[in-house]
Amino acid sequence: MPTFKAIVIEKADSGQTVALKDFDNADLMEGDVDVRVAWSTLNYKDGLAVTGKAPVVRRWPMIGGIDFAGTVEQSSHPDWKAGDKVILNGWGIGETHLGAYGEKARVKGEWLVRLPATMSARDAMAIGTAGYTAMLAVMALEKHGITPDRGPQIVTGAAGGVGSVAVALLARLGYDVTASTGRPEETGYLKRLGAKEIIERKELSAPPRPLAKERWAGGVDSVGSTTLANVLSMLRYRGAVAACGLAGGMDLPASVAPFILRGVSLLGIDSVYRPRSDRESAWKRLESDLDRAKLAEMTTEIGLSDVVEAGRQIVEGRIRGRIVVKIG
Numbered sequence: 137m138p139t140f141k142a143i144v145i146e147k148a149d150s151g152q153t154v155a156l157k158d159f160d161n162a163d164l165m166e167g168d169v170d171v172r173v174a175w176s177t178l179n180y181k182d183g184l185a186v187t188g189k190a191p192v193v194r195r196w197p198m199i200g201g202i203d204f205a206g207t208v209e210q211s212s213h214p215d216w217k218a219g220d221k222v223i224l225n226g227w228g229i230g231e232t233h234l235g236a237y238g239e240k241a242r243v244k245g246e247w248l249v250r251l252p253a254t255m256s257a258r259d260a261m262a263i264g265t266a267g268y269t270a271m272l273a274v275m276a277l278e279k280h281g282i283t284p285d286r287g288p289q290i291v292t293g294a295a296g297g298v299g300s301v302a303v304a305l306l307a308r309l310g311y312d313v314t315a316s317t318g319r320p321e322e323t324g325y326l327k328r329l330g331a332k333e334i335i336e337r338k339e340l341s342a343p344p345r346p347l348a349k350e351r352w353a354g355g356v357d358s359v360g361s362t363t364l365a366n367v368l369s370m371l372r373y374r375g376a377v378a379a380c381g382l383a384g385g386m387d388l389p390a391s392v393a394p395f396i397l398r399g400v401s402l403l404g405i406d407s408v409y410r411p412r413s414d415r416e417s418a419w420k421r422l423e424s425d426l427d428r429a430k431l432a433e434m435t436t437e438i439g440l441s442d443v444v445e446a447g448r449q450i451v452e453g454r455i456r457g458r459i460v461v462k463i464g
């Protein structure tokens with residue numbers, strides 16, 4: 137029986153087990169496209185899945201990993217043929233459908249997007265779901281009319297994956313970026329990515345007032361909870377913040393005051409079930425608007441056997457920037 141190497145998560149009496157092992161081709165789930173996976177990545181959600189800290193995995197056994205880049209091996213889907221270079225982000229892989237931390241994946245053709253012509257598969261996964269989500273957040277701000285002349289932008293969780301890409305993108309697009317971080321030792325790193333000002337995470341972690349001094353025209357928040365509530369209270373008149381994360385908690389202890397007195401907007405970002413046309417637009421923008429030298433600066437490469445330990449570190453907020461995982 138042909139097999140391939142994969143990080144397999146299995147249910148156990150005490151919770152779950154996770155190990156690098158051989159997986160039978162015959163046990164792949166339904167799909168109309170087979171992909172030889174070359175690269176994957178580690179996102180916060182992958183950390184939650186491999187550590188079992190949150191119920192991300194909803195089918196056992198599961199191959200972890202919520203996104204991959206690779207080459208089509210065979211396809212019965214009209215859009216894809218053998219040899220096509222593809223990316224997949226989300227759609228439940230690594231959660232309800234076998235995921236990316238394996239040399240082979242069988243998926244639905246409608247979940248795939250084409251690898252941009254000038255981008256390597258490794259760069260696409262250095263970007264990964266975190267970077268693609270940061271792009272969706274920036275596009276949401278643009279759609280809302282938050283242009284660079286409106287004023288500075290705040291990025292929370294700035295030294296993390298979504299945060300690092302958001303800082304680099306916004307700076308490249310001409311915005312003044314304030315980066316909020318709990319790791320002041322990463323000031324130099326964040327400035328190299330393009331942040332103009334760095335503030336300490338604790339400035340946004342006190343119990344929020346309904347309205348505080350107006351500071352930012354917009355922002356990208358990957359932290360949620362008290363941090364997002366503080367950002368809302370500090371947005372300028374008609375400002376907007378794109379909310380995509382919960383690294384600080386899932387609650388939102390906010391007041392309606394910023395909405396009804398300053399006309400601010402809270403823009404929700406979901407990357408997992410985003411329609412294909414939005415994904416294609418986001419990847420096109422990433423191809424043109426993300427500085428590849430900055431991407432290289434924020435990226436660390438690991439192998440499949442390092443994923444579980446790196447997963448522990450990401451849920452503890454100890455990973456800087458992005459992790460790319462070499463599969464094939």
Ligand code: NDP
Pocket residue numbers: 178179180181265266269292293294295296297298299316317318319337358359363379380381382383384385405406407408450451452453454455457
């Ligand atoms: P990372 O762990 O790389 O980044 C999160 C950052 O948040 C950390 O680096 C840290 O930044 C900060 N942080 C961590 N813990 C806390 C805390 N307790 N209080 C305040 N700040 C904290 O994760 P990702 O960038 O991969 O993901 C960020 C968030 O976005 C996650 O919640 C993830 O689930 C979510 N996400 C959502 C998506 C969607 O579709 N909506 C898609 C992708 C991600 P620093 O040290 O600089 O303060």
